[in-house]
């Protein structure tokens with residue numbers, strides 16, 4: 001962790017504080033391009049936008065996939081106030097971004113909570129393999 005990393009993390013923490021002040025959960029993130037310049041910032045807006053997916057990490061992963069070339073994305077770092085949740089981690093894996101640097105770990109976040117958490121939704125499957133494979137077969141060749 002470099003002094004530059006810590007500076008960008010402090011900006012992510014400031015964005016988290018701004019999200020909370022605006023009525024949303026306290027999380028913020030930014031992307032820093034290969035040249036060290038801030039490309040874009042985001043705050044959690046799940047409450048004010050009424051969208052459960054509006055975590056800042058997910059917003060920026062989508063932004064990166066839509067706006068950066070693969071080469072630039074690979075040289076871009078996400079700085080975020082907290083370790084990305086499983087939803088955002090899935091999007092990050094598809095974003096092409098090169099690295100994520102976070103402040104609070106998921107365990108540290110949970111240690112600061114007295115309530116909350118999300119129950120797992122029961123999953124059933126697999127089923128109908130012979131039918132379900134038809135639209136997939138050959139797509140990933």
Ligand SMILES: [Zn+2]
Nearest residue numbers: 055085087088
């Ligand atoms: Zn998330």
